[in-house]
Amino acid sequence: MTLHDLENKWIQEFPQPLIIAGPCSAESEAQMLDTAKRIKESAPEVSVFRAGIWKPRTKPNGFEGVGIIGLNWLKKVKEEYGFQTATEVANAHHVDAALKADVDILWVGARSTTNPFTVQEIAEALKGTDKTVLVKNPVNPDLALWIGALERLLAQGITNLGAIHRGFSTYQKTKYRNSPNWQIALDFKNQFPNIPLIVDPSHICGNRQGLSAIAQEALNLGYSGAIIETHCNPDEAWSDAAQQITPEVLGNLIQNLQVRHSDFSGFDEEIVMHRTLISDLDFQLIQILAERMKVSEKIGSLKKANNIAIFQPDRWKVITEYAAQKADETGMSREFIERVFKSIHEESVEVQNRI
Ligand code: PEP
Ligand code: MN
Numbered sequence: 158m159t160l161h162d163l164e165n166k167w168i169q170e171f172p173q174p175l176i177i178a179g180p181c182s183a184e185s186e187a188q189m190l191d192t193a194k195r196i197k198e199s200a201p202e203v204s205v206f207r208a209g210i211w212k213p214r215t216k217p218n219g220f221e222g223v224g225i226i227g228l229n230w231l232k233k234v235k236e237e238y239g240f241q242t243a244t245e246v247a248n249a250h251h252v253d254a255a256l257k258a259d260v261d262i263l264w265v266g267a268r269s270t271t272n273p274f275t276v277q278e279i280a281e282a283l284k285g286t287d288k289t290v291l292v293k294n295p296v297n298p299d300l301a302l303w304i305g306a307l308e309r310l311l312a313q314g315i316t317n318l319g320a321i322h323r324g325f326s327t328y329q330k331t332k333y334r335n336s337p338n339w340q341i342a343l344d345f346k347n348q349f350p351n352i353p354l355i356v357d358p359s360h361i362c363g364n365r366q367g368l369s370a371i372a373q374e375a376l377n378l379g380y381s382g383a384i385i386e387t388h389c390n391p392d393e394a395w396s397d398a399a400q401q402i403t404p405e406v407l408g409n410l411i412q413n414l415q416v417r418h419s420d421f422s423g424f425d426e427e428i429v430m431h432r433t434l435i436s437d438l439d440f441q442l443i444q445i446l447a448e449r450m451k452v453s454e455k456i457g458s459l460k461k462a463n464n465i466a467i468f469q470p471d472r473w474k475v476i477t478e479y480a481a482q483k484a485d486e487t488g489m490s491r492e493f494i495e496r497v498f499k500s501i502h503e504e505s506v507e508v509q510n511r512i
Contacts (some may be wrong), residue, residue, distance in 0.1 A: 167317040175382030180376035181397040183227035191389040201409035206240035228258035252282035270295040289317040324361035334363020353381035457509030
């Protein structure tokens with residue numbers, strides 16, 4: 158069996174989109190129960206309660222999670238408020254303890270996904286169970302590692318799988334804590350349309366302001382759900398305080414989300430018409446590019462015959478300025494046009510180099 162054969166019916170047992178919420182970390186029984194109670198009241202769309210029991214921290218001596226005792230609190234949350242529960246597991250001991258405590262959904266954290274030894278250990282500890290396991294993308298932008306982790310779980314017979322897109326580390330400071338790199342997640346989604354993909358706006362943003370835009374963007378792209386860190390008193394949270402929101406803010410955020418679905422019934426014909434038009438335009442684009450490359454090749458032959466360097470910075474400047482001007486005139490983003498032209502120019506240089 159391969160990842161392509163999975164049906165992943167588990168997600169159909171939940172209201173769509175699947176919303177998972179709860180604190181970054183379990184801190185105390187009171188914090189867990191208060192958060193759960195208020196989520197139940199303010200955000201009834203939430204069906205799974207999350208809390209980290211073991212916390213991977215960049216530096217030692219920080220708060221590394223309450224450990225096993227937190228599993229009892231998750232159990233209480235389930236009993237008192239009827240949520241399914243979810244926590245992160247990072248080794249075989251965590252898996253054993255979480256299975257004993259009847260946690261419903263386990264997730265593999267972004268740091269663990271980077272390490273095949275860790276994933277293998279987790280997968281082997283899960284063998285023989287029918288747990289639902291969500292795999293966060295690795296911290297580094299490596300699609301193969303993400304897929305490899307899911308394959309390791311599948312190889313041990315775990316068939317209820319999902320993926321969490323939590324963004325990727327960058328050394329440069331950006332407005333995100335973890336850059337979304339949507340293309341990687343979309344490549345994942347294109348390869349495995351049947352594996353539910355869930356967005357984690359909290360770890361992408363690292364702040365509260367950006368959450369709803371990221372969640373909305375993911376829903377627009379056809380994601381199956383979101384996992385959002387929610388805390389009864391976010392400012393005082395023991396981990397990830399800056400990105401956590403109250404249950405009431407969460408309720409509001411969910412209310413404002415627009416849910417799209419991929420069912421085109423009702424306007425089938427219109428979509429087909431537009432898509433045909435797009436295909437036609439794409440074909441024209443490709444033909445024009447082919448023509449452009451042929452002209453480029455001719456220039457390349459002239460340069461070669463006259464011993465002129467292929468890359469001419471002045472000419473490149475003229476091209477980019479012209480493109481920027483045309484971008485403005487047609488109301489397109491300059492950055493986008495610049496990206497397109499960089500790519501075209503790179504290929505032209507390649508073509509001329511081959512002569
Ligand atoms: C978390 O969900 O609290 C967490 C530690 O996430 P990640 O593995 O994505 O950093
Ligand atoms: Mn967190």
